[in-house]
Amino acid sequence: MLRIIGIVIVLILALVIGLLVASQVVKPADLHDFESEDFYKSSAAQTSPGDAGLLRRLVLDHTLEGDLSDQTTLDIHVYPNFLPQVRRYAWYPYRRSDRLMISPDWSEDVARVTRNGEPISLTEPIEVSAKTHGQEVHLTAMTSDGARTANYVILTMPHNFPPLMTQIGSADEGAPGIITGLQAAPNNPTFSRLKQLRMLLYTQGFRGTLAAMRKARLQPFDDFTAADLAGSLDFENREYLPFVSFVLDKYGTPLKYTTYSARTIFLPVTTPQDGGLLPENGFVYKEVVMNTDDNFAEAITRSFIASKGKETRTEIPRHLYQFDYGHHIAMTPCGTIQNLFYRIHPAGTVLNDGDVLDVNVTSTYLYELDRDGNVTWEWDSIDHFKPDQSTSYLPKDRYEEWDYFHTNGIRFAPGNQELIISARHLRAVANVDYASGGVNWVLADPASPLNEFTYVDDPLGGIGTLHAAIMRDDELLVFDNGHYPPPEYEAGSYIYGAPIVTRHDYTRVVSYNLDLSAMTATYQREWTYPERLVRTAGYLMFVPNNQGNENLLISWGSGGAFTEYNPDNRLIMSTDTGGMTYRFYKMSIDHWMDD
Secondary structure, eight states: OHHHHHHHHHHHHHHHHHHHHHHTTSOOTTOOEEEOTTTTSOHHHHHOOBOGGGEEEEEEEEEOOGGGTTOOSOOOOEESOOOTTOOEEEEOOSSTTOEEEEEEEEOTTEEEEEETTEEEOSSSOEEEEGGGTTOEEEEEEEETTSSOEEEEEEEEOOTTSOOOEEEESOGGGSOOSEEEEEEEOTTOTTSOHHHHHHHHHHHHHHHHHHHHHHHHHHOOHHHHHHHHHTTTSOTTTOOOOSEEEEEEOTTSOEEEEEOSSTTOOOEEEEOSSOBTTBOSEEEEEEEEOOSSOOOOSSOOEEEEEEETTOSOOEEOOOGGGOEEEEEEEEEOTTSOEEEEEEEEEOTTOBOTTSOBOSSOEEEEEEEEEOTTSOEEEEEEGGGTSOGGGOOOSSOTTSSSSEEOSOEEEEEEOTTSSEEEEEEGGGTEEEEEETTTOOEEEEEEOTTSTTOOOEEESOTTOSOOEEEEEEEETTEEEEEEEEOOOOTTOOTTOEETTEEOOOOOSSOEEEEEEEETTTTEEEEEEEEOSSSSOOOSOOEEEEEEOTTSSEEEEEEOGGGOEEEEEOTTOOEEEEEEOOSBOOOEEEEOOGGGOOO
16 A cells, blocks of 8 residues: 555656646747837838828728627727728737638729738638737738839737727827837736746746745735726636737837736837947846845846847846846936846944934945946935835835835936936935935925925825826926825824825826926826826836927826827827736837838
8 A cells, every 4th residue: 555655656746747847848828929020110111001092991890709709799909990091900809719800991093902912802801810819911902003002910919918909099190119018917817827837837947936926925016906907907808918018119009029027128229339238229128037046025127138139138237236126227328227226224234324224124226337337326215315214105024125215217307417216115206416316306295204395286285106207397297196095004194204195096197397496396287097096107208209399108007008198288199908007118219220
């Protein structure tokens, strides 16, 4: 009997080991990595079809099978909305068995049409299967003399990719460039724990998977956010990947996407020449890496840089071996890599003012590297802001280290002589002198002693919890998440540096005119979309348009959307993604794209 039990145990262990080995060799079906042939073209070449007068409209229909076969009212998810001057579209099926029928309404001037180079009928519908995800259908129409041509693209997306529901109000006013960002649906009920485990084992290995499971128990973020996501995702009819990263064309259609790593946003960079850390043209990004000895509560990221069109990448050196912080990495105007880390100060550390830390504290540590990897500039929040000034809702003992400052946005002010640093856990925006590192001024929640401004005409009295800020001339724009009751909230209670005062329960981007002589912040206007609370994340940036002005791009964080406004503050494009969008960037890289 003992021998039989021993044999069974050996067989079970062999099976488990075999499955673990196989899990790191056999690619899971839900891992996707796509790059369009349009990716290395200019923005105009990506998005302009040619002669927009050759296609009047696209008539679409779909066939659903399996558990959705009796559904007759589900929307067809092809985006953006059809406009003759927009070239690229994406179809987001519900299931792998779905089929899409496309019936183009061609102009009477069209004499010939091809599908991926092969001639087809001008009148017969075109069928596309969801099983061909990651493939593009190119429809090219031309007149009899060949003098007029138009090319349109329909990309089939994986069935569990979140639909990027773009509505274009004004195609001509959209800023050129690529849009880069991510979407996450953590802990969603449609993606099983077993599938997540398989993806982790394949991408992170056995040790990294164990680290991921350990860290997931330490942080409530995913569960805290999941409640917000439930209202923006169609769990009844769709499956959702836990995270996707992508690069979109100017109208929101994917040019590139990957599901290999969470929290990855590809930022284009350009330098005078290749050399050292920096390519002439390429992408800088952060990636979650679980297979690490780092003993930190939050997911650990690493910073990488890759040259245009190459699969190899270089890890950016980790100065002082601190903890890479996923909120920020960028190229500065002076050609250095600006990176953001957590820096741990153990309990018992004596600060510059003589105070002694009673717990382990993480500060915001910002530094810059030249192409040879030398540190050329650094700034640490703890040298300028004391931990007891924090207004974080997180108790000091939640994690092994207390994140008292939590920077989530860093931008240069006009003139590139000052930095605008957002501190979520201080509910404050700080203007920092770039040369000396000194703090010039602080705009904060009016309940905080840090606030140096008098708010004028703001119907809400000032900002609350925030997630990024930018300046243009004397105008400061703040992504104001608003106030919300976290798990530890008690009305009227003090959390370290300031009282919690719930003034508003919706999210806005608010604009102030700053008078630094009178120290007033005068309310100008605000933007809201969607009309609800965005408890976490968010971003905003100005984007040069084709008219010589700037559009405003706003990422709505856990609101699951991003929007673009023209200089008159009119909405010209919106994309609803559902889930957590964190942030989006829009940048023109025509100067290193191939037409």
